[in-house]
Structure formats: structure tokens, C-alpha cells
Amino acid sequence: MAINRLFRWITFSYLLFFSLASVASDELEELVEDLEYEIEDLIEQIDERNKRFKINGFLSAGASYSDSTVPLESTDLLDEVNFSPEAVLGLQLEFKLNDKSKVVTQLVGRGKTDFDIVAEWGYFAYKVTPALTFRAGRLRIPLFLLSDYLEVGYAYPWVRPSAEVYDLAELFSSQDGMDILYNFSVGSVDTQLQLGGGTLARTSPSYGGLTFKATDMITMAALANYKSWTLNANVATVDFVADITGTLLGDADNTFTSNGAGEIKFDHLDILYYSVGAAFDNGVWMFQAEAIDTAYENRPGPQIFPIQRAHYISIARRFNRVTPYFLFAQNRTVSASDRREADAILAQAGVSPFDLARVFTQLLDHTQSSWALGINYSLSPKAKLKFEWKLIGSTKGTVGDFEDFAAFTSILGGQDALDGTNVYNLVFDVVF
DSSP states (O other): OHHHHHHHHHHHHHHHHHHTTTSOHHHHHHHHHHHHHHHHHHHHHHHHHHHHEEEEEEEEEEEEEESOSSOBTTTOOOSSOBSSTTOEEEEEEEEEOSSSEEEEEEEEEEGGGTTOOEEEEEEEEEESSSSEEEEEEEEEOOOSTTGGGTTOGGGSSSSSOOHHHHGGGGGGSEEEEEEEEEEEEETTEEEEEEEEEEEEEEEOSSTTTOEEEEEEEEEEEEEEEETTEEEEEEEEEEEEEOOOTTSHHHHHHHHHHHTTSOOOOOEEEEEEEEEEEEEEEOSSEEEEEEEEEEEEOOOSSOOOSOOEEEEEEEEEEOBTTEEEEEEEEEEEETTHHHHHHHHHHHHHTTOOTTSHHHHHHHHTOOOEEEEEEEEEEEEETTEEEEEEEEEEEEOTTSOTTBOHHHHHHHHHTTOOOSTTEEEEEEEEEEEO
8 A cells, every 4th residue: 555655664764754863773673663553553454444434436527408397207308408307316324343243325416306305215234144134224125126236326337227117206216114134056046035124104295295104014035046137026015095085185085985986995095016137147138027016905896096017128349348228018997998097087076087086097197108119328437428319209198107197288278299209318317
């Protein structure tokens, strides 16, 4: 270590200059040897501390533009250049307590929320055996292939993971609870099984800032690696609880129930997620695909909340520093007929088309297909520059992944502002 050698020579010179006149040469030599021993011991302590503490980070910054006057739900993009949606800064700190335990924290700030710092991770991990690990604290929910590095743009070829798929579970990215990880190998197949549970309390930006609590969250995941292949399967159940009494949603629910058109029941609403994914990367070609299904508890009468399914498929090819890619994604509402049935019941009862209950039936259907072409260029081993063009091909008369009320107003006004929307992104992704 150059710094350590320099420190030793400075110390030696200092002692030599001030002690040479009053200390015999043999005493000076003994003093220097003692000091060198102490310095070596200090260096070892510093090295040991560095091994116990690690800090890593990631950064994304860039510009985005959409040619639609209706903003996109997840980014608020519309027909002006915007720098906030792509801005993400994260720090991950890991402190090793001993050979079996450690504490991990991940802090993330996002430009679209004025860089308010959020602890996405914050857990204690204890290695019970070399194969079995117990964790407790705030944990990332394993719903997708990319769950562990969801916002680390450098880790995947695209600007961002498919919104059509990943936004279906955006409320439940983390949970406060515990899980266990079990790793084992069968031949050339390395496998990890994960079982966890916990709760989550949060205020949703959707539905007017509704405060909710997700209880009895149970997650199960399996991840297998074989040569260039990675396969995973995930299941999560959520007991969703929120009090809508006295809110606009509560008023809409009164309209539904009084007319026998179903109900908005956020009191212990059971939600089920399950997904599967596959990835291939041999260093030249990259292929990745995922599919997710989300469903709600069935109850008598029209089902207000929809079953939604989504998938994407992507292929990329590395040419030294340049990697072009293609991404196709689609989500769709399976049970749209239930909302149409509920809306027909309300219409027959004379409820206005502009009543919140009838508007609500339109806002819950999200169907969308999109294509993306992009290219990323490796500026250095830890930095990439990405450009992506995304075309939203069809929303089939629904609000798609656009901001609900703005999209509904556009559809109601007969404007063709959703289908054929172009989105452009230029982003720098860095890890450090």
C-alpha cells in the first residue's frame, strides 16, 4: 500500500530529525523498530476493519420525453423533456459483525420524489449453516428476477424494467419481516429457496393518497442457475387493509353496494401474486422473459378489482462495448367484463356516467402493448450510456399505464392521445 509506505517514511524522518541529536544510534534503531511494529499492527487493524465494512452505490441520470399530452403513471412524463424520472441515487452499506452475521442497508433517493431518502433494505442476516441464512428487518420482496437490483440500471440492458410487468406490484417492493434462504446444489444446478413473511404500512400516491397496511404477507421463491441459464418462480399473498370511510372511494363504494353492483372492499382484501421468469446470458447473447399474474379475492356480485396478467420478452446482443436490444411487453385485464357488468347495473339505476363509481370502473382496466428498441454503450467497466425508443402500440380503449384520470378524460373526450405514444430516454447508469 503506497500510502502506508509513505506514512512510515514520514514517521521515520520525523523521528530521525528530532531525536538524532539526543538519542544514541542503537536506541534510535530500537525506537524505530518499535514504531514500525506498531504501524504494522495499526495497518492490520485498518485492513480488518475495511474487510468488515463495505459501501457500494449506484446512480442513474438522464432525460426523458413523451409525445403524449397524457402523463405516464410511473414517471409523470408528458410532452416536454423531463430529467427527474430517470434520476436515482442509491447507497448500500454492509457491516460484517463476525463470520456468521452482518447488517445490510440500502438507501435510495429518486428524482421524481425530490430525492426523499427511503430505506429499501435494512436487515440483519445470520448464517445458521453454510447453506442456511436467516434475515430480519426490511427486506425486498422476491417477486421478480430483478427484485434484488430493481433500481440498479447498470445491471440490466434496458433503461428500466418493463413497466407493464413491474408496476403491477410497485406497492409491495419491500416488507418489514423475516425470511430464510436455503442454498444447495444438485449436480451443475445451483438453487436457492426463499420463504418469508411480514407486513408493510404505506401511503399510496394512487387513490388520493390512501393509507393502507399489508398484513400477513407470505412470500415464496425458487431460483435456479444452470450454466448460462437462470430460472425463477415466485408466489406472494397479501392481506390488504385500508379504511375508506369518509373518502371519495368510500362514497363510490356506497354507490356500488346500494345498487347491487359489487363493492370496493379494502378491509382484508386478499391479493395473490405469482410470477415466473427465465434468463439466458452466455456473454454474447442475452435473453430474458417474465410473466406475472395478480388476482383478488372472489366475492358475490360483479368483481370490481380485476385479474391482471402481464409479460415481457427481451433479446440483446453484445458487440464489444455496444449492446443493442429489443423489448416487447404487454399487460391486460382478464376480467374486464365484470367492470362492464357493474357499470351497466349503475347505468340502469340512473347513475351519471361522471359519477365516481362509474369512473372507477373505467380506471381499473389497464391493457397495453409496447415495443422498445435501444442501445447501450459501455463507457467504462462501471458506467453505461443508454438510449431507448419505446412505442406504446395499443391500450384497447383503457387507460393503460397512463395517469388514470388524465387518460380517462382523454378517452371520454374522444382524443387519440394514448395509442401510438412515443417515449424517448437517454440515461447514464453508474455503479461505484
